[in-house]
Amino acid sequence: MAENDVILETRGLTMRFGGVVAVNNVDFSMKEGELRCLIGPNGAGKSTFFKCLTRQYKPSAGQVFFRGADITSDITFQIARRGIGIKTQVPSVFDGLSVHENIWLSARRHHKTRAANKITDQIIERVGLGHATKQLVGRLAHGERQWVELGIVLTGEPKLILLDEPTAGMTGDEVGRTTELIREINRQAALIVVEHDMQFIKAIAQKVTVFHHGQILVEDTMINILSNQQVRDVYLGKHAV
Amino acid sequence: MTDLMTSFRRFDSSRHGTWVVAGVMVVLLFILPVLDDPLLLLQVRYYISMIILALSMAFIWGFGGIMCFGQSMFFGLGGYAYAIAVGNFGESTAPFFLAMIVPALFAAFLGYFMFFGRLNDVYVAVITLAVTLALYYFINSTSGDEYTIGKARLMGFNGISSIRKFNWPGDSTALLSANHLFYFAMGLLIATYVGLKLLLGSTFGRVVVAVKENELRAELLGYDVRLYKLAVFVIGAAIAGLAGCLSINYKNFISPNAFHLSLAAQIIMWVLVGGVGTLLGPIIGCVVLLYVSFILGTGASGGGLNTYLIFGLIVMIFVLVIPQGIVPTLRDWREQGGRYRRMTAGAVLSMAEQLPASSRAPVRAFGERMLGLAPPSGHSGNKG
Numbered sequence: 001m002a003e004n005d006v007i008l009e010t011r012g013l014t015m016r017f018g019g020v021v022a023v024n025n026v027d028f029s030m031k032e033g034e035l036r037c038l039i040g041p042n043g044a045g046k047s048t049f050f051k052c053l054t055r056q057y058k059p060s061a062g063q064v065f066f067r068g069a070d071i072t073s074d075i076t077f078q079i080a081r082r083g084i085g086i087k088t089q090v091p092s093v094f095d096g097l098s099v100h101e102n103i104w105l106s107a108r109r110h111h112k113t114r115a116a117n118k119i120t121d122q123i124i125e126r127v128g129l130g131h132a133t134k135q136l137v138g139r140l141a142h143g144e145r146q147w148v149e150l151g152i153v154l155t156g157e158p159k160l161i162l163l164d165e166p167t168a169g170m171t172g173d174e175v176g177r178t179t180e181l182i183r184e185i186n187r188q189a190a191l192i193v194v195e196h197d198m199q200f201i202k203a204i205a206q207k208v209t210v211f212h213h214g215q216i217l218v219e220d221t222m223i224n225i226l227s228n229q230q231v232r233d234v235y236l237g238k239h240a241v
Numbered sequence: 242m243t244d245l246m247t248s249f250r251r252f253d254s255s256r257h258g259t260w261v262v263a264g265v266m267v268v269l270l271f272i273l274p275v276l277d278d279p280l281l282l283l284q285v286r287y288y289i290s291m292i293i294l295a296l297s298m299a300f301i302w303g304f305g306g307i308m309c310f311g312q313s314m315f316f317g318l319g320g321y322a323y324a325i326a327v328g329n330f331g332e333s334t335a336p337f338f339l340a341m342i343v344p345a346l347f348a349a350f351l352g353y354f355m356f357f358g359r360l361n362d363v364y365v366a367v368i369t370l371a372v373t374l375a376l377y378y379f380i381n382s383t384s385g386d387e388y389t390i391g392k393a394r395l396m397g398f399n400g401i402s403s404i405r406k407f408n409w410p411g412d413s414t415a416l417l418s419a420n421h422l423f424y425f426a427m428g429l430l431i432a433t434y435v436g437l438k439l440l441l442g443s444t445f446g447r448v449v450v451a452v453k454e455n456e457l458r459a460e461l462l463g464y465d466v467r468l469y470k471l472a473v474f475v476i477g478a479a480i481a482g483l484a485g486c487l488s489i490n491y492k493n494f495i496s497p498n499a500f501h502l503s504l505a506a507q508i509i510m511w512v513l514v515g516g517v518g519t520l521l522g523p524i525i526g527c528v529v530l531l532y533v534s535f536i537l538g539t540g541a542s543g544g545g546l547n548t549y550l551i552f553g554l555i556v557m558i559f560v561l562v563i564p565q566g567i568v569p570t571l572r573d574w575r576e577q578g579g580r581y582r583r584m585t586a587g588a589v590l591s592m593a594e595q596l597p598a599s600s601r602a603p604v605r606a607f608g609e610r611m612l613g614l615a616p617p618s619g620h621s622g623n624k625g
Contacts, residue, residue, distance in 0.1 A: 054461065056457070076461060077462075077464060080460065080461050081463040086461055088457075088461075092461065093455065093458060094451055095455070097454055101447065105448065108444055109462050109463050109464065152462070156463070
């Protein structure tokens with residue numbers, strides 16, 4: 001197969017909620033090791049697209065392929081086991097447990113207890129939460145909880161990572177650190193990043209996909225996207241498309 | 242600073258608590274029979290069976306996050322399984338295990354539909370409530386002669402009486418004495434408590450708690466949450482069945498009331514009052530509420546008070562005033578107390594620095610003692 005290096009592909013992916021079509025017949029494809037940015041105005045269907053990929057929603061129609069395998073009928077935990085990790089828009093972490101326990105639970109999924117302990121310490125160091133190991137995650141600041149979730153996702157060593165607004169609630173410095181971390185992660189895994197922060201997108205983007213009304217509007221490099229009249233109209237609310 | 246940390250850790254150690262509780266149980270195990278009070282032993286055996294039932298609910302609700310409104314069904318199933326099996330076999334070893342196996346199988350069957358069908362908490366509560374009531378009415382209607390399993394009649398609302406007690410394994414003629422029955426029950430309580438603690442500390446237990454904390458994240462990590470919930474439900478059912486079997490060995494009798502709503506509700510009250518998310522809490526809640534109902538029931542209170550009315554009041558007071566339950570609230574107080582003590586000690590120590598050198602030592606020693614530190618040698622020791 002010539003598609004050997006395609007890591008993720010959707011064919012005609014559609015998600016309807018009653019009369020609302022949140023994701024409309026999306027044909028999306030990306031390669032191994034790619035870092036793809038997903039942008040679009042609020043309600044464009046980006047988060048719903050992510051939820052369809054991880055089967056938090058069951059797509060109304062269409063198929064999802066991961067590394068050539070049809071994963072449309074897999075359920076959430078099976079998709080996770082195949083190597084897709086996701087950081088959700090509202091941080092999904094274990095608020096009542098310590099930072100260490102959060103990361104450990106992710107590490108233990110793939111390793112024996114002793115190895116998991118070691119990996120946990122490494123990851124906590126890597127995301128810079130060494131000072132808060134024993135603290136309950138629910139008591140951390142929003143930005144720090146984002147880090148915890150990133151740590152949880154990284155620990156699973158996924159082949160494809162979906163990041164839904166990873167810099168929300170972070171300070172300027174923290175955004176900088178996230179940018180570095182994402183570049184670093186990209187050496188081992190493909191990434192799809194949903195973000196509204198254009199500075200951040202500019203800093204990391206290779207190829208950008210623009211969503212609008214549940215469909216792919218354009219797909220191009222960041223420079224071309226920025227000068228694209230259609231995209232400007234969509235963001236500024238002109239009645240285009 | 243590190244000293245502060247160690248003293249903080251001492252206040253935070255829930256692990257020591259486990260050994261204290263288990264230790265108290267072991268002490269009771271040896272002391273109570275020596276008192277030579279058969280009535281007391283009998284009474285304690287009743288409490289033990291109820292405490293084990295409380296532990297089963299504490300586990301599935303407090304740690305597994307499964308709100309089972311019909312935990313009494315497994316208690317009843319365990320009891321009936323024992324009663325029917327022992328009536329048939331005339332020997333208690335296999336029935337003892339069946340008392341855990343039957344409820345566990347039933348829980349596996351029921352739980353499969355609930356958890357693999359992805360029902361949410363409210364539906365789980367409603368379904369378990371409905372099932373226990375269905376069993377209650379079913380067993381109630383089995384007084385006819387046609388309802389027999391092997392040699393044992395179900396007896397319907399009359400209940401099954403004069404059920405054989407435990408015998409030594411393999412020798413059906415050697416029944417356990419009252420003391421031995423107590424040792425056996427207490428031993429099982431200790432095993433249940435320590436076993437649950439060990440389970441909760443294991444990888445399985447940690448994942449179970451994670452599933453309760455955030456089901457979605459646990460699943461996104463690749464854990465099959467349906468399986469974990471089912472396992473918790475089944476383990477809880479087996480423990481409740483064990484309680485049912487022990488309770489029969491206390492009163493030689495079982496009736497459909499084992500499935501009744503009032504018991505189902507009481508189990509929830511024990512956990513609620515003692516503290517959801519702990520094992521010690523429900524033990525305390527169970528003992529306290531049983532004792533309250535004993536006092537009200539015997540009329541020692543002057544009589545005329547409705548037990549359920551009082552229970553309703555107690556639950557309302559707890560929900561409004563101490564919603565966390567007894568044990569978590571005490572734990573908070575202790576931590577708070579520790580914080581105040583350390584703050585005061587810090588103030589005393591800094592005050593000591595301001596004092597003239599001659600009177601500094603005793604004040605500092607006092608502050609250090611408040612912090613719970615041994616006075617550093619060569620410091621205050623030299624001067625004093």
